Amino acid sequence: MSIPVLTIDGPSGAGKGTVSRAVAKKLGWNYLDSGAIYRALAIAVSNQRTSLDDVIEITNIAKQMQLAFECNEELTVLLDGEDISSHLISEKTGSVASKIAALPEVRKVLLQKQRDFQQQPGLVADGRDMGTVVFLDAPYKVFLSAGAVTRAKRRYKQLIEKGIDANLTRIIQDIEERDQRDSERSVAPLKMATDAHYIDTSEKSIAAVIAEVLDFID
Numbered sequence: 001m002s003i004p005v006l007t008i009d010g011p012s013g014a015g016k017g018t019v020s021r022a023v024a025k026k027l028g029w030n031y032l033d034s035g036a037i038y039r040a041l042a043i044a045v046s047n048q049r050t051s052l053d054d055v056i057e058i059t060n061i062a063k064q065m066q067l068a069f070e071c072n073e074e075l076t077v078l079l080d081g082e083d084i085s086s087h088l089i090s091e092k093t094g095s096v097a098s099k100i101a102a103l104p105e106v107r108k109v110l111l112q113k114q115r116d117f118q119q120q121p122g123l124v125a126d127g128r129d130m131g132t133v134v135f136l137d138a139p140y141k142v143f144l145s146a147g148a149v150t151r152a153k154r155r156y157k158q159l160i161e162k163g164i165d166a167n168l169t170r171i172i173q174d175i176e177e178r179d180q181r182d183s184e185r186s187v188a189p190l191k192m193a194t195d196a197h198y199i200d201t202s203e204k205s206i207a208a209v210i211a212e213v214l215d216f217i218d
């Protein structure tokens with residue numbers, strides 16, 4: 001029997017993480033935060049002071065890195081045995097992740113790591129290309145979006161709540177740059193799958209979006 005997958009794609013700050021985790025919990029399904037895989041690779045590359053132009057070395061690091069995920073209230077990520085969870089959220093990590101995510105060789109290496117998450121009884125997969133590439137045949141696809149300023153304000157609030165220093169103008173700029181890079185790259189760009197259900201989350205509460213996704217699956 002095939003294992004059902006719900007893909008939730010969209011740009012940074014659209015609410016994918018919170019919505020995906022809540023829906024996975026409600027359904028009792030597994031959860032894949034694919035952005036965390038790219039972010040973990042960004043941390044590994046930065047730790048090793050590898051140049052972002054060194055595609056061969058970045059691809060080697062992607063092949064060799066050992067990742068372990070634990071999803072409770074928050075996501076815990078271990079990179080080669082070390083807890084890197086608190087470093088994942090920074091804008092710097094997001095920006096490096098977005099740059100290395102544009103490398104086709106890197107995406108190829110990370111493809112199977114992401115597909116391995118498809119385990120019984122089901123999977124909620126959150127990212128940019130879940131419904132268009134990684135789980136193209138998924139029976140349920142959702143695309144979440146919101147205006148760039150709304151998304152930046154959410155990211156700002158998230159960082160401040162975690163005690164991380166943040167600057168809203170800088171975040172708006174980062175989000176717009178990241179949107180552009182993620183949407184215009186040649187391989188697996190951020191775009192809505194033709195068979196996805198679209199939700200604009202700008203004016204909706206998280207609870208309303210979660211309810212709409214659960215309704216859609218029903």
Ligand code: DC
Nearest residue numbers: 012034035038097098101127128129
């Ligand atoms: O969802 P996020 O902000 O954690 O993702 C960080 C970056 O990783 C994002 O800017 C682009 C990249 N990414 C990707 O290319 N494909 C995915 N499926 C998920 C993330």
